[in-house]
Amino acid sequence: MLQSAIDSILVLAVLLNLAMLATSRMAACIRTFALQSLLLALLPIAVGLRHETIPGAHAFVITAGAVGLKVFLIPWILLRVLRTGEIHREIEPFIGFTASVMLGAVIIVASFAFAKRMPLPTEAPTDLLVPVSIATLFNGLLMLVSRLKAITQVLGYLVVENGIFVFGLLLLEQTPVLVELGILLDLFVGVFIMGIIVYHIRREFDHMDTHLLDALRES
């Protein structure tokens, strides 16, 4: 029962990756990210429950941190940045929406094939965990490189972090809470700074298309 709940969460997380690749509305994209983070944040508790009857405080702290930061705070910051701008859609990414969904599916299949050959330090709680984390990581990377707007690039970065978060579940018992919280703090600072950068890009150029930063050259 618990096993299939964990599996369902992981499969759903992969599908949300594809949904993020498919949506052009940035607000919807941010909300999808929040939903994915919420689902993934439940995993430490679920995995903990599988090992012992009551998961340690460790799992609860990580879950609380992930929910607070990635489900509420970061989406709130991003939506705020979005609201102050005029652009709400990704219009023409480098890779089209249908093509990037297809590419995302190829990444997922490839990560399943890859995960099979990967030696692991500890046994995974479920055999879906590693492929899903690799797939999420690379789908985030795809979003990061194929999108033009600063916000979607930030989202791509956050999705990459979600992938790492899933991978971290492998070492749930071994990693100190401090390290996990340090990662979350880094993430928060990163998004905070990127929010400021997006704001400045927009003030300078009246939009947040990072594409035009290419033209900045010393002459």
Add this chain to the structure above:
Amino acid sequence: MTAVRAVLFVPEMLVVLALPPLLMSVIAKTKAWFGGRVGPPWLQPYFDLHKLIQKNAVYSKTTTWIFRAGPIISLAALLTAATLIPVLSNDSLLGFSGDIILLAYLLALGRMFTVLAAMDTGSSFEGMGASREVTFGAMSEPALFLAFVVMAVATKSLQLSEMIGPKLLPEWQIAGPAMILVVGALLVVLLTEACRVPVDDPATHLELTMIHEVMVLDHSGPEFAFITYGAALKFTLLGSILVHAAIPHPEGFNVLSPPLRVLELGGLAVLVGAIESAMARFRLNRVPMLIAGATVLSAIAVVLVLMRRTV
């Protein structure tokens, strides 16, 4: 042996043949209920078919025999497909190992002749509809086949009646997520193939936006009855594949199973009606996205189910 089997199948086949217009009626009633209307009488599709059968067909001078053959061959292909798909019981009349390939191409044959008949009229609107139908049909085929692959791997069989039969039941426990994805993909395939919202709007009144309806504008009388009935039959057949995959009945459930299946098909019709009431059809250039999404769902399901096999 086969003769006895064939006789035993007579009542089931009769019900299967009589059911499709009723399902269309269920969809119409659901949409009417959502709109706060009463809707047409339950038997309206049957009356329509009866009326059309009695009429004479009118043929344009530019058409050839292909135009006349189109509806007949399409309906014949669908009727043949009906013998391969288990609709009410867990068994099909003529099922054999590998019949899924025949099934997929019977559907494709029917579509091809509808398209040819549409092109034969020389009308630009019908050519446009034909091009759209073929595009979306070609895109939904991989989704359907990948879904078949999942079920074939799960049940180690290539016969449709076994693939979506009782053997699928344990698979829901082993690889539940994969099966949910397959059912989602099959639903999109059903909506695409049966030309329902959000892919195509069967009730639209503008030729420019139609897909299926625009191809059959020139057909009249009994041939139009064939087409209308064929569309309903296609919905029933694909719907029953979906229902069988979603809710596999265990073995030894023989008496209760057929009435339950009828109810489940009715439930599916209500669901389709609800989808049609709740959402508008997609813009034409968004539709490939939906179908590609279904293909991706099936592909992920294949990966999941294969992984469970090898571990």
